[in-house]
Amino acid sequence: MKIIPNVVVENENTAYKITLKNTSNIESVEVLSRGDYYHKDKIDYTVQNNHIVFAYTMNYLGEFIVKVNFTYKESKSVCLYCVDKEMIQLRPFKGDLHMHSVYSDGKTTPFAMALASLQAGMDFVSITDHDSYEGSLEAIEKVQQNNIDILVLPGEEVSVGGKKDMSIAQGNGHILSVNADKSIQKQREKSEIYEKELQDIVKRLQKEEIDTKIDLFHYAKNIWVIEKIKEAQGVSILAHPNWVYRDGKYHLHQAFYKEMLKSSHLDGVEVFGEEKIKEYNNMTHLTALQIRNKHKYLAPFANSDAHDSDHEVGERFSIVFAKERSAENITHAIKKGLSCAVYKRENNEHQFIGKDELAQYVYFLIKEYYPKHNSLKSRLAKLYMDQLINGTSFQKKIDAVQLKLKNHANAFFLDTISIKKK
Numbered sequence: 307m308k309i310i311p312n313v314v315v316e317n318e319n320t321a322y323k324i325t326l327k328n329t330s331n332i333e334s335v336e337v338l339s340r341g342d343y344y345h346k347d348k349i350d351y352t353v354q355n356n357h358i359v360f361a362y363t364m365n366y367l368g369e370f371i372v373k374v375n376f377t378y379k380e381s382k383s384v385c386l387y388c389v390d391k392e393m394i395q396l397r398p399f400k401g402d403l404h405m406h407s408v409y410s411d412g413k414t415t416p417f418a419m420a421l422a423s424l425q426a427g428m429d430f431v432s433i434t435d436h437d438s439y440e441g442s443l444e445a446i447e448k449v450q451q452n453n454i455d456i457l458v459l460p461g462e463e464v465s466v467g468g469k470k471d472m473s474i475a476q477g478n479g480h481i482l483s484v485n486a487d488k489s490i491q492k493q494r495e496k497s498e499i500y501e502k503e504l505q506d507i508v509k510r511l512q513k514e515e516i517d518t519k520i521d522l523f524h525y526a527k528n529i530w531v532i533e534k535i536k537e538a539q540g541v542s543i544l545a546h547p548n549w550v551y552r553d554g555k556y557h558l559h560q561a562f563y564k565e566m567l568k569s570s571h572l573d574g575v576e577v578f579g580e581e582k583i584k585e586y587n588n589m590t591h592l593t594a595l596q597i598r599n600k601h602k603y604l605a606p607f608a609n610s611d612a613h614d615s616d617h618e619v620g621e622r623f624s625i626v627f628a629k630e631r632s633a634e635n636i637t638h639a640i641k642k643g644l645s646c647a648v649y650k651r652e653n654n655e656h657q658f659i660g661k662d663e664l665a666q667y668v669y670f671l672i673k674e675y676y677p678k679h680n681s682l683k684s685r686l687a688k689l690y691m692d693q694l695i696n697g698t699s700f701q702k703k704i705d706a707v708q709l710k711l712k713n714h715a716n717a718f719f720l721d722t723i724s725i726k727k728k
Contacts, residue, residue, distance in 0.1 A: 307324060307325065307326050307374070307382045307383075307384050307452065308324070308325045308384065309322055309323070309324045309325075309372060309384045309386060310322070310323055310718070311386070311717065311718060311719060311720040312385070312386045312387065312674055312675070312717075312718045312719070313388075313394070313471065313718060313719045313720055314364055314365070314386060314387070314388055314389075314394075314696055314720045315364075315387060315388070315389060315390070315391055315394040315720060316364055316365070316367055316388050316389065316390050316391070317363060317364070317365060318363065318364075318634075319361055319362070319363045319537045320361065320362065320363070320364070320720065321359070321360075321361050322359070322361070322362065322372070322386075322566065323357050323358070323359055324357060324358040324359075324372065324374065325356070326357070326358060326374065326382070327356070327599065327650045328356075329353045329356050329357070329358060330676065331376045331377045331378060332353070332358070332374060332375070332376060332377075333346070333375045333376055333377045333537060334348055334374075334375045334701050335349050335351045335358060335360065335372065335373070335375070336348050336349065336372070336373045336375065337349055337362055337370055337371070337372055337373075338370065338371045338373060339366050339368065339369075339370055339371075340368060340369040340370065340385075341366065341368040342366055342371065345366065347362075349362055350403070350656070351448055356614060358374065364388035366388060367388055367389065367390060367663070368387070368666060368668070369385055369386070369387050369388075369442035369670050370385065370386050370388060371384070371385055371439065372384050372385075372386065374725060381411050385670065385674055387667060387670045387671075387674075389667065390662075392402060392721075393578070393627065393667070394720060395629060396627040396628060396629060396639075396644070397427040397627070397628065397629070397630070397631075397715070397719065398430040398625045398626070398627055398667075398668070398671055398675070399430055399625070399626050399627075399628055399631050399636065400427055400428050400430075400598075400623055400624075400625055400676070400679075401429060401430035401431060401432075401434045401623060401624055401626060401636070402423055402426075402428055402431050402432075402609050402610050402612075402619065402620075402622070402623050402624070403431070403434065403459070403482060403484050403607060403609050403624065404432070404434050404463065404482055404543075404545060404576060404579070404607075404609030404610065404611045405419050405423070405431070405432075405433060405434060405609070405610055405611065405612040405613075405619070406419075406433070406434065406435050406436070406441075406611075406612065407419050407433050407435055407441040407445070407464075408441075409433075409435040409438045409440055409441030409444075410435035410436035410437070410438050410441070410463075411613060412435065412441075412612075412613045412614060413613060413614040414613075414614045414615045415444075416433045416441040416442065416444045416445035416448070417444065417448035417449070418615050419431070419433055419445065419612065419615060419619075420433070420445045420448070420449055420454065420456055420458055420468050420612075421454070421615070421687055421690060421691060422612075422615035422616070422619045422687075422704055423456065423619055423620075424454065424456045424526050424683055424686065424687040424690070425619075425620075425683070425684050425687035425688070426454070426619045426620030426623075426680075426683075426684075427620060427623075427679060427680035427683040427684065428456060428623065428683070429456065429457060429631055429683075430456065430457040430458070430459060430621075430626075430631065430636055431445075431456060431457070431458055431459070432458065432459040432460070432461030432482075432484050432485070433445045433458070433463075434461035434462055434463040434483075434484070435462065435463065436463050436465060436469075436480075437463070437464060437469040437491040438462060438466055438489075438491065439461075439462045439488070439489035439490075439491070439492070440489075442458065442459070442460045442461045442462065443460060445458045446458045446460065449460060452690070452694065454690055455686060455704075455708060456533055456682050457631050457632070457633065457636070458638070459483075459484055459485045459577065459633055459637075460485055460486065460487075460540075461482065461483060461484045461485070462482075462483045462486070462489060462490055463480050463481075463482055463483075463484055463545060464480065464481050464482075464490045464491060464531050464535075465478075465480055466478035466479055466480065466481055466527050466528050466531050467524075467527060468527075469491060469494075470493075476524060477524065477557070477558065477562065478524060478525075478527050478528055478558070478559070478562065479528070479544065479545070479546075479547060479557055479558030479559075479562065479563070480544075480545040480546070480557075481528070481531050481532065481535070481542055481543070481544055481545060481572075481715065482542070482544075482545050482562065482576070482582065482609075483531075483535045483538070483540050483541075483542060484540055484541045484542075484543060484637070484640075485539070485540045485541060485633050485636075485637045486534075486535050486538035486539065487538045487540070488541050490531060490534050490535060490538070490558045491549025492680075496644035500530075503530055504523065504526045504527065504530055505526075505528050507526040507530055507533075508522045508523055508526045509527060510537050514569065515569075516560050516565060516569070517564070517565055519561050520534050520561050520562065520565060522560075524559075525562055526560070528562055528566060529570060529571070532566075532570055532571055532572055533571070536571060539637075540637070541569075541573040541574065541637050541640045541641060542571075542572050542573050542574075543572070543573060543574040543575065543576055543605075543607055544563070544566060544572055544574070544575045544576060545576050545579065545609075545611075546576055546579035546580065546590070546595075546611065547560075547563045547575065547576070547590050547594075548584070548586045548589045548590045549579070549586060550586060555683070563593065564593065564597055567593070567594060567597040567598075567599060567604065568597055568598070568599060568600065569599070569600055569601075570599075571601055571602075571640055572599070572604055573604070573605060573640055574604055574605035574606065574640060574645065575590070575594045575604050575605075575606060575607065575625055575638050576590070576607045576608070576609055576647075577590050577591035577594055577606045577607065577608065577659045578590075578591070578607075578608035578609070578647050578648075578649040578657070578659065579608075579609060579611050579622070579623045580610070580611035580612075591606070591647075594606065595659070599640055601618075602641075602643065603643035603661070604643070605640050605643045605644070605645040606624075606645060606646065606647040606659045606660050607624045607645060607647050608622035608623055608624050608648050608659070609622055609623070609624070610622050610623070615717050620650070621649070622647075622648070622649050622650070623648055624644045624645050624646065624647055624648065625645065625648060625664075625668050625671065626640060626644060626645045627639055627644040627645075627664070631728065643661070643725045644664070645660060645664075646658055646659070646660030646661075646664045646665050646667075646670060647659040647660060648670040650665050656669070656672055675718055678714055679711070679714065679715075682707055682710055682711045682714065683711070685707050686704065686708065686711070688706045689703050689704050689707065690704070
């Protein structure tokens, strides 16, 4: 049993169509709110060519159940979701903003990482090699040359303490630079300018209420990276804050972590990263959730931190809500905090971190929207790979899959054009 649309807007009378193989012996149709225990409406409907047609106004935000009851005491149910007038204008986009290629310590080309991400259902991705911007640019070039249907954002994982100390990073950790218009590492190579800018930041920090245990000169390196990403029109995401290095210590000084969460201009935090020991991620998101930034809400992210094309790609990802899939719109949504971090657990279960209203919505989308979306994206990636390997055009098949993706989205989400006209 299917219903269209699946996502509708609050307080708008909306027409629905349920597709059912057998529409005989229907006793009643009910609408129930999953969140409001006491909400239950029996509704009027008509049957037209094996379709149940009705109109209804959802007066609550959240998930609803449409239940079709039969005279022989059985029933079938289908779910839909009600959002507000701002959210109905946005679409969910699935992405991974942390992975590596042969340009640093990865084992696969940047282009192969982009194709693997598409096969895992991603709409957007960033190749973030250690202190290297070039890998992401190569991925963008190859994707555009081969007309691959995935958005690749330029990226770089900046070792804040300095490139020579990439892994330990002197306790400064790593920060992801996404969609910046220049390399952060290249700017740091101008050592005289870099040292002068650090001294200027220290003078500013001395006037702020910073944790007295913090060495301001070392901490200034973190602020420098965040500010340079901002100047380059990018977004800054703190990577794996509780990653434990070989000596048993967190590679990021935890006082720096908490101070960045509280007072810096970070855009987001990677709350789910590569998980070798579960407690690392648990500590990360617990700390991130409990400390509020004085400037803004920090967007949560889940990323694979993959180092080859079959290394946990698709196990962790983020859903970002934007008007359309473009670099400008994705980064704008991140800066507004419109993201939800998702970690795929055992038995196809998922863990979510994000604003409550977004996490609830993403939970619904994972169940109802993404199974077909992921299947079509995987099919699309395989067609591209077959085309590249065989040197034969599969464009007609590619066009057909892309049309199915478009039709799936258009049927699932209420047409927003009609809402704008009202």
